[in-house]
Amino acid sequence: MKDTFYQYIQNLQDEITATIEKTDGKAKFREDLWKRKEGGGGRTRIIEKGNVFEKGGVNISAVHGALPKTMQQYFNVEEADFFACGLSLVLHPKNPFVPTVHANWRYFEMYDKNGKIVDSWFGGGQDLTPYYLFEEDATHFHRICKTVCDKHDKSFYEKYKQACDNYFWNAHRDEARGIGGLFFDYCKATEEKQMTDWYAFVTEVGNHFLDAYLPIVEKRKNLPYGEKERNWQEIRRGRYVEFNLVHDKGTLFGLKTNGRIESILMSLPPQVQWVYNFEPEKNSREEALINVLKNPKEWVV
């Protein structure tokens, strides 16, 4: 399974970066290959200063070795060997009317002393962070999420949409990071689902990522905007930074387990503002976004 899935995310990285470059029309991804001292490494691809994408990363990694101490505590297990691979992407568009997107698909294996797999699971998801709310965009994104889920299990969308709203909650601001999407973790073999079923589900989500996101980019990327919209976008990007550095388990984990810092922090936006106690005007479009972030809603039923 690990080879199959790693092959899958390598191909998916190629497909996504090629398509994003075509959409951007100007910037190209630069590639950095890196090795992890304790075993494994990654292929980081970064786009900067594009026509459409101001900054973004579409990274894969496959790491293995002895499970670090912090991860032993986290998973509540003894010393063990592990393998983990995944694709993580974040795209920060220039135009404030185009939402930021994040997606991740990952696979994890743990081994006993004889190298036998004792546990394995999939995880991942995708979520959208708009700066201005277009209800039809949110609905489109969630509809793709739901369609993909429904093909595999009618209970998935409701469950993983809720998990996404819970996970990307910027608790100290009492608001969501964005308008959500899907979040799933510890997808393990059960009586009902084999690992091959989970593989089919996770790759189905991956295969439809571009369908969920790109139509929104195409629709909004040429909308005119001014300094006001740009300032708002940069202030909201500050909230994105706050979530990733204060609450995001993946980020903190990476920072505390000697991960490759520049690959992890590619998720941070290129230009960000913090303005003291900024409040949007009453009944403004900015306020409309906040209202939805404070009270996450159902986008498809």
Add this chain to the structure above:
Amino acid sequence: MKDTFYQYIQNLQDEITATIEKTDGKAKFREDLWKRKEGGGGRTRIIEKGNVFEKGGVNISAVHGALPKTMQQYFNVEEADFFACGLSLVLHPKNPFVPTVHANWRYFEMYDKNGKIVDSWFGGGQDLTPYYLFEEDATHFHRICKTVCDKHDKSFYEKYKQACDNYFWNAHRDEARGIGGLFFDYCKATEEKQMTDWYAFVTEVGNHFLDAYLPIVEKRKNLPYGEKERNWQEIRRGRYVEFNLVHDKGTLFGLKTNGRIESILMSLPPQVQWVYNFEPEKNSREEALINVLKNPKEWVV
């Protein structure tokens, strides 16, 4: 003691904000009074878009009530009542040749069921975060720190300078946040020092804060700079954000104990950049700063 010290920080806030306004010559502090639901409140003063100071806060607060659960765990105590007051300041100058400064002076009391003080301590410090290194500025700042310390105890400077280097260590970047200063905490009554001795020490540090910082501001505030220096400053400000949101106990504490978010996050810089894998040129002034941050040095002996 609590009334005396609270009176002291109120006066110090007045003195610092008045002097900073004079130095700035344009922007004025705006004041926000806030109340804490569980007891106490604060007086937040924010300066923005000045001639010299792009953003800053000089805040006092005095809070009391039942010790929050998270603080019980932190201090490893049972249920108790507490009182805490302090002044916290962060100033982010516009000119990249002027360093950012942070300072804090605080006092804490814990009570038993009958309202009797069972424990009390002072804490605080001040530290400098330059974007370009002027060795004479670092030496000046540390010399004031040492002079103030030496008046009270010949062992203080070495100890609190080291504690500052340890505390403001951006572990995931393997570098210091800045060039340090002083950091002290849990300054409690002992056979050698009474609380009045600690009061005398902490207020002496507070009384010399402006002497330590302002001459540096005056010397550098009119130095010409261009886009290159400004970009570097904004990238380095990103490291400041990373420290405060990932490592700073005070910030995380505030965020997780229902503190006033906007008063806590006033410490974040106004405009910030994250550029993937940015590396300063060989033998540049930017690299010279990094070298000192990676290997904290002694500025006065």
